[in-house]
Amino acid sequence: MRLLLLGNEAIAYGALSGGVAVATAYPGTPSTEILETLEEFKDRFVHWAANEKTAFELAYGAALAGARALTAMKHVGLNVAADPLHSAAYTGVEGGFLIITADDPGMHSSQNEQDTRWYGLQSYVPVLEPGDPAEAYKMAKAAFELSERLKHPVMLRSVTRVSHVRAPVELEPPAPPKWGRFTRDVKRFNLVPANARERRKELVEKWEKMRDVAGEYVAVEGAGDVVVITSGVAYNYVKEAVRRLGIVATVVKLGISVPAPRKVAELAKSVIVVEEGDPVVEFQLRAMGVATKGKLDGYFPKYGELDIGKVTAGLAKALDLPYDPPRPPKPPMEPAPRPPALCPGCPHMGTFYILRLATAGLNPVWSGDIGCYSLGINMGQQDLITHMGSSVGLGAGIAVAGRQFVVATVGDSTFYHAVLPQLVDVSTRSIPILIVVMDNAYTAMTGGQPSPSRAVPVEKITEALGLPTFVIDPVDIKRSVEVVKKAMEVIKAGKPAVVVSRRPCTLVAARKARRAGVQWPRYRIDPDKCTGCGICYNLLRCSAISKRPDKKAYVDPALCVGCGMCAEVCPFGAFVPEGRRDRWLELWQQA
Amino acid sequence: MATSIVVVGVGGQGVLTLAKWIGEAAMTEGYDVRIAEIHGMSQRGGSVEVHVRFGREVYAPIVEEGGADFVIALEAVEALRAFRYLKPGGVLVVNRRVIQPPGRWYDLGEVIEAIRTSWPKTYIAPCYDVALGLGSALYENSVMLGFVSQLLGLPMPPSLDEKNRAAFHRGAQLLQNTPPADQ
Numbered sequence: 042m043r044l045l046l047l048g049n050e051a052i053a054y055g056a057l058s059g060g061v062a063v064a065t066a067y068p069g070t071p072s073t074e075i076l077e078t079l080e081e082f083k084d085r086f087v088h089w090a091a092n093e094k095t096a097f098e099l100a101y102g103a104a105l106a107g108a109r110a111l112t113a114m115k116h117v118g119l120n121v122a123a124d125p126l127h128s129a130a131y132t133g134v135e136g137g138f139l140i141i142t143a144d145d146p147g148m149h150s151s152q153n154e155q156d157t158r159w160y161g162l163q164s165y166v167p168v169l170e171p172g173d174p175a176e177a178y179k180m181a182k183a184a185f186e187l188s189e190r191l192k193h194p195v196m197l198r199s200v201t202r203v204s205h206v207r208a209p210v211e212l213e214p215p216a217p218p219k220w221g222r223f224t225r226d227v228k229r230f231n232l233v234p235a236n237a238r239e240r241r242k243e244l245v246e247k248w249e250k251m252r253d254v255a256g257e258y259v260a261v262e263g264a265g266d267v268v269v270i271t272s273g274v275a276y277n278y279v280k281e282a283v284r285r286l287g288i289v290a291t292v293v294k295l296g297i298s299v300p301a302p303r304k305v306a307e308l309a310k311s312v313i314v315v316e317e318g319d320p321v322v323e324f325q326l327r328a329m330g331v332a333t334k335g336k337l338d339g340y341f342p343k344y345g346e347l348d349i350g351k352v353t354a355g356l357a358k359a360l361d362l363p364y365d366p367p368r369p370p371k372p373p374m375e376p377a378p379r380p381p382a383l384c385p386g387c388p389h390m391g392t393f394y395i396l397r398l399a400t401a402g403l404n405p406v407w408s409g410d411i412g413c414y415s416l417g418i419n420m421g422q423q424d425l426i427t428h429m430g431s432s433v434g435l436g437a438g439i440a441v442a443g444r445q446f447v448v449a450t451v452g453d454s455t456f457y458h459a460v461l462p463q464l465v466d467v468s469t470r471s472i473p474i475l476i477v478v479m480d481n482a483y484t485a486m487t488g489g490q491p492s493p494s495r496a497v498p499v500e501k502i503t504e505a506l507g508l509p510t511f512v513i514d515p516v517d518i519k520r521s522v523e524v525v526k527k528a529m530e531v532i533k534a535g536k537p538a539v540v541v542s543r544r545p546c547t548l549v550a551a552r553k554a555r556r557a558g559v560q561w562p563r564y565r566i567d568p569d570k571c572t573g574c575g576i577c578y579n580l581l582r583c584s585a586i587s588k589r590p591d592k593k594a595y596v597d598p599a600l601c602v603g604c605g606m607c608a609e610v611c612p613f614g615a616f617v618p619e620g621r622r623d624r625w626l627e628l629w630q631q632a
Numbered sequence: 633m634a635t636s637i638v639v640v641g642v643g644g645q646g647v648l649t650l651a652k653w654i655g656e657a658a659m660t661e662g663y664d665v666r667i668a669e670i671h672g673m674s675q676r677g678g679s680v681e682v683h684v685r686f687g688r689e690v691y692a693p694i695v696e697e698g699g700a701d702f703v704i705a706l707e708a709v710e711a712l713r714a715f716r717y718l719k720p721g722g723v724l725v726v727n728r729r730v731i732q733p734p735g736r737w738y739d740l741g742e743v744i745e746a747i748r749t750s751w752p753k754t755y756i757a758p759c760y761d762v763a764l765g766l767g768s769a770l771y772e773n774s775v776m777l778g779f780v781s782q783l784l785g786l787p788m789p790p791s792l793d794e795k796n797r798a799a800f801h802r803g804a805q806l807l808q809n810t811p812p813a814d815q
Contacts, residue, residue, distance in 0.1 A: 045652070045659055047669075070671050149670050173666070173693070206693040207655055207667035277691035350696035367698025372715035373750035374743060377736040379642065379709070381678035419734075488671070578734075584677045587732040597731070599769050600644075600677075 046210040048203040051174040052141060053078035054212050055181025056111050059137070061085060062218035063103035065096035067458065068487035069115030070150040071204040072143035076113055085218050089490050092458040093118035097125050097140070104138035104194070105230065107221025109185045113141040116157045117428065123160070129194045130165045131240040132230050136221045137185025138194040140166070143204045146317050147346035152411070152428065154344060156318030161196055161299035165248050167255065168196045168299035170273035174208040180296070191254065193247065200317055202274045202346065248300060256304040258296030265289035267360065268309040272298040272322055275315045278352035285353050286362060301325035313340070313359045317347055334359040383416045385585035386602035388544035389479045391515030393420050394581050394610065396448060396477060399525035405448045408436030412452040413486045414479050420582055422450070430459025437463065437472045446532065447474040453494040454484035461502065467537050468506040475532050476539045481546040489549050503539040510539040516626060518609040550632035551602055559628060561603035562620030566594050570615035577607045634687030635784065636695040638717040641706030642731045643677045646773035650706070651682035653777050656789035658686035666693040679710055704780055706759070706772060707731050708743045723753045725780055727772060729760035755810060762802050771799040778803020
């Protein structure tokens with residue numbers, strides 16, 4: 042069966058054909074669709090975990106017991122799971138264990154550009170690098186057998202331009218899941234120092250063997266003295282660039298880029314290396330005594346993602362050939378930036394507005410976090426965002442450093458992912474920060490995966506830890522401001538407090554309403570009442586509302602979802618609803 | 633040789649779906665296809681850009697600046713942003729619609745006129761108006777699909793439902809009534 046599949050779907054189907062039984066993940070762009078695809082298959086254990094470490098552990102444990110297991114995450118997710126990753130190489134596995142990471146060169150939706158292949162080198166785990174969806178399918182399928190043959194975890198490194206590329210893929214039917222039962226082997230699985238020292242010796246020997254195994258995954262195309270070594274998605278650009286320059290070249294594609302296969306060093310004394318990310322292959326080749334022209338000496342750019350133009354220019358430079366790059370035309374008018382914004386009617390939009398009113402004059406440090414609410418940057422209410430959990434973690438540090446008032450904003454999914462242990466620190470040392478959990482019941486930024494917030498409500502946890510907790514509905518702006526002011530009293534008394542701002546994701550609510558044929562109210566502007574004060578488009582910043590040339594507001598009827606927050610903040614009563622708000626808000630709360 | 637297309641618009645307009653339909657149509661014609669999508673941030677009312685390449689043999693999934701045979705824009709300000717992808721002689725197709733970006737007001741007629749007069753091979757397609765006539769702005773991507781299919785030399789993709797098929801045909805008619813761009 043030949044289908045037009047997203048790379049992530051191809052990986053999922055590959056794993057199914059490879060007999061995966063246990064699959065776990067935490068959502069993160071560009072990796073999310075792998076588990077979303079597997080969720081449909083009820084004969085396997087498929088689970089959205091609290092974070093990448095718990096996801097990794099579930100899969101690793103299953104593989105220790107002999108089951109075929111995978112865990113999938115975005116590149117930075119592997120940082121969270123790095124502890125068990127390193128141990129997994131020491132113990133090895135019984136069942137095939139596939140660790141999938143999706144890197145994001147160019148940082149389309151990430152905070153850094155890390156190349157997870159380094160983790161392969163550091164943890165002694167071989168890295169498969171597919172170049173397109175069809176190859177991703179084949180590699181995901183074969184990875185389980187490879188892992189069982191080596192009795193070792195294997196990593197599959199995808200990138201945005203593999204995971205989120207659609208291409209024709211030839212599919213085979215799924216294989217039955219392979220389950221397992223744990224067999225005791227204390228010397229191997231219990232890494233007390235005496236055992237770990239033995240495992241370490243074995244690991245180093247095993248790694249040398251894997252260099253030869255990597256040699257089985259080398260594909261050589263073409264001929265000629267010019268040797269280009271490449272891997273993953275970069276191969277595609279090399280193929281087109283070689284043709285564009287009209288050169289004769291031997292193109293060597295590494296299917297396993299870590300460890301670099303020994304036999305590649307014997308191909309040529311001097312090679313050109315083209316790879317997406319850091320010069321991971323190039324470093325390894327230089328260590329084997331091969332002269333290279335790649336990213337290390339600037340033949341190819343050291344940041345951003347590759348494309349045909351960059352690879353063509355790099356090859357031309359390395360070969361001393363003339364190359365005239367295309368000149369992009371200029372538009373007749375400047376396009377104004379259109380940064381991502383909170384969706385029209387997003388409950389977070391109300392929460393940010395409420396927080397600004399309730400903390401007016403206090404000039405808080407806005408300690409932010411990963412997820413939809415990162416878009417609070419548009420309101421000047423995300424002074425820092427560095428990683429999952431930065432809101433409370435760094436916010437608490439800032440609060441103890443100089444007694445500054447900190448508002449830490451975090452979504453529900455990130456709360457369970459990273460903030461739970463931080464609460465223990467905040468509570469035991471009574472660090473006076475205001476923790477605001479924007480609970481929209483979904484992991485919304487990645488497309489609405491389930492969050493634990495309904496099964497284990499935030500306030501149950503925070504109250505158990507002795508943290509005074511206040512629950513608000515953000516579309517009820519006036520009342521919520523008063524409640525947050527009460528929370529501020531706790532902070533002023535030198536203690537931490539928690540506000541849970543609860544209303545489900547607008548996108549999910551609107552999707553469900555559309556399916557059920559429910560009409561929501563729409564707001565329009567009464568131009569006689571609108572004074573052009575700008576509260577709605579400058580302060581609330583609803584993206585369904587824009588500023589007309591005469592400064593009056595305009596509501597795009599196709600974008601309005603009837604939350605009515607604009608009517609709550611407008612001092613002039615200029616927003617007129619068409620339809621009933623109260624019934625819609627009730628239905629929405631159940632989304 | 634592959635045909636390189638950049639499809640742009642604003643999050644929520646169905647840019648990803650339009651690109652996927654083009655890819656499907658190309659696949660039914662026996663072409664190899666690559667569609668490079670960007671998920672995540674772009675879905676939140678931000679600019680959305682999808683690259684589609686099809687041909688007998690395709691490797692690279694993305695189009696470089698100055699390398700697009702076609703730029704298909706579901707929104708006029710995004711058409712301005714995607715100008716840089718056009719290769720000399722490339723075709724620009726723009727939906728007659730502005731979705732106002734934050735902090736600046738664009739006059740629809742003014743933007744459209746600026747685009748029309750600054751690129752020789754420009755088609756202006758009133759997909760938004762036609763879609764509204766069909767009952768919902770949601771159809772503007774299928775109207776656009778109908779409009780560009782003949783320019784791309786591709787058939788109607790098989791996965792369209794009845795309503796989108798009707799929208800496709802309206803788009804195809806639009807093209808019939810539009811003078812060729814390259815005079």
